[in-house]
Amino acid sequence: MLYPISEVQSWVEAALTQNGASLPQARATALALVMAQASGVPSHGLSRVAMYVAHLRAGRVLGKAKPRVSNERQAALLIDADNGFAFPACYMAIELAIDRARQNGIAMAAVTNSHHFGMAAYHLDPVAEAGMVGIACGNSPAAMPAAGGKKAIFGTNPIAAVFPRKNHPPLSVDLSLSEVARGKLMVAAEKGESIPLGWALDAEGQPTTDPKKGLAGSMLPMGGTKGAMLALVVELLVTTLTGAHFGAEADSFFVNEGNQPKLGQAFIVIDPNALGGNAVYSERIEALLSAMLADEGVRLPGQRRADLIATAKTKGIEVPQSLLDAIRSLA
Numbered sequence: 001m002l003y004p005i006s007e008v009q010s011w012v013e014a015a016l017t018q019n020g021a022s023l024p025q026a027r028a029t030a031l032a033l034v035m036a037q038a039s040g041v042p043s044h045g046l047s048r049v050a051m052y053v054a055h056l057r058a059g060r061v062l063g064k065a066k067p068r069v070s071n072e073r074q075a076a077l078l079i080d081a082d083n084g085f086a087f088p089a090c091y092m093a094i095e096l097a098i099d100r101a102r103q104n105g106i107a108m109a110a111v112t113n114s115h116h117f118g119m120a121a122y123h124l125d126p127v128a129e130a131g132m133v134g135i136a137c138g139n140s141p142a143a144m145p146a147a148g149g150k151k152a153i154f155g156t157n158p159i160a161a162v163f164p165r166k167n168h169p170p171l172s173v174d175l176s177l178s179e180v181a182r183g184k185l186m187v188a189a190e191k192g193e194s195i196p197l198g199w200a201l202d203a204e205g206q207p208t209t210d211p212k213k214g215l216a217g218s219m220l221p222m223g224g225t226k227g228a229m230l231a232l233v234v235e236l237l238v239t240t241l242t243g244a245h246f247g248a249e250a251d252s253f254f255v256n257e258g259n260q261p262k263l264g265q266a267f268i269v270i271d272p273n274a275l276g277g278n279a280v281y282s283e284r285i286e287a288l289l290s291a292m293l294a295d296e297g298v299r300l301p302g303q304r305r306a307d308l309i310a311t312a313k314t315k316g317i318e319v320p321q322s323l324l325d326a327i328r329s330l331a
Contacts (some may be wrong), residue, residue: 002316003324007048009034011324013136014331015049020056021063022087028087036119037319038312039305043183044118046323047190050084052116053330061085061100061115061260067092070112075104078242079111081261086138087116090265094123097269098130105274111265112242116140116253121174121302127269128162128170131278136160137234138265142247143179144219147228150205152218155247155263157234162302165232166282171289172302177231178219185211185219186254215254238264 012030017023021251029052037045065084069077069092077096093109100107119135127134130225138153141287158181160174162166176182179199188195188211199206200214206212221227239246244264251258292298 001319001320003319004316005034005038005312007194008037008317008319011331012046012049015062015327017052018052018331019063020058022065025063025065025085025088028091031087032087032118032122034301034317035122035309037163038309039122040304040308040315041119043181043187045267046319046327047115047183047187048118049162049327049330053251055253058256058258059253060256060258060261067111069096075100075106075107079109079113082113083113084115085261086114086263086265089114090117090267093267094126094134094269096269097267098127098132099190100223101132101269101271102130106270108266108267108268110242110267111138111330112244112262114138114244114261114263114265115261117263117265119174119287120158121162121172121266121274121305122132123160124160124172127267128164128172131164131272133164133270135268136265137237139235139238139244139247139251139262139308141250141261142218143182143331144221144228144231145201145251146193146232147221147225150179150201153246154228154231154235155250156219156232157247159230159234164284165289167286169302169306171285171300172305175222177222177225177234179222180219182215182219185214197236238266241266273308309322317318 009030013026016026029302056063065082067081070080071078079089079093087202089197093111097107097109123136124134137159139157142152144154146153155166156176158176163171176240178236195211200219201219202208202213243262245262250261
């Protein structure tokens, strides 16, 4: 059944506030989860509500946290998420980075002592709306081995980029550096489905088609060694510059009891007008995209997400009855 976005968001807010989250923490988090669901990414959407509530109850995330700027210079800021949900801190980081990029041409805002930050591209929507280019990345609990290894040491460490366009949805790239996002294993496990070979290894380092064994083992990096190297770059960017935990220092998101993950995220915002100028930027991006689209079968990244969100805003979001019942029970 289809439900209005605002109605679904209110259910998630209620589930979070009833279990210890402040309204600002719950509101920002609920909106992010609902928009992930509307974007066609259920692994980062409403399926996470029960996990977030369990983390609130166990003290893995602090519901009354208040993110704050803990260090800054003209074009660089560090936001302390205060061990709360990632979304309020990331919103603060993006808002401040956009403002600083207007002043300085470029800005980087990083977040420390954070939690699961959901869809990386979601955080960049305001950047595109401001007419700027954005990059986002973050680490997560260890789920993927280093190149040549079998022991999980990096998270799936997603990275995203957004490039605004005039009179069109922005070009939006969002990818996990594992072969697939770990949330896909979570969804498959919940449905009792198998996964393709090449997605994950079991706890003994052997390929598996069982998502539960994959969750207990490790994910395989996208593109082998190259994906593992990119995961290393993200890990270093969001930890060494912020003091955040390495993925191997954070307990899995998929267990209720565990430590506060204290993860890191980083956002870079660039004003095209500070470089070649907005006119040059617009001409160049449209020239490249036109060349891409001249090849039949090419689909621009971010277009499907934009179409799904537009449909959800008018028609509502499809929510499975079992998931709806679970969220309402938490509220």
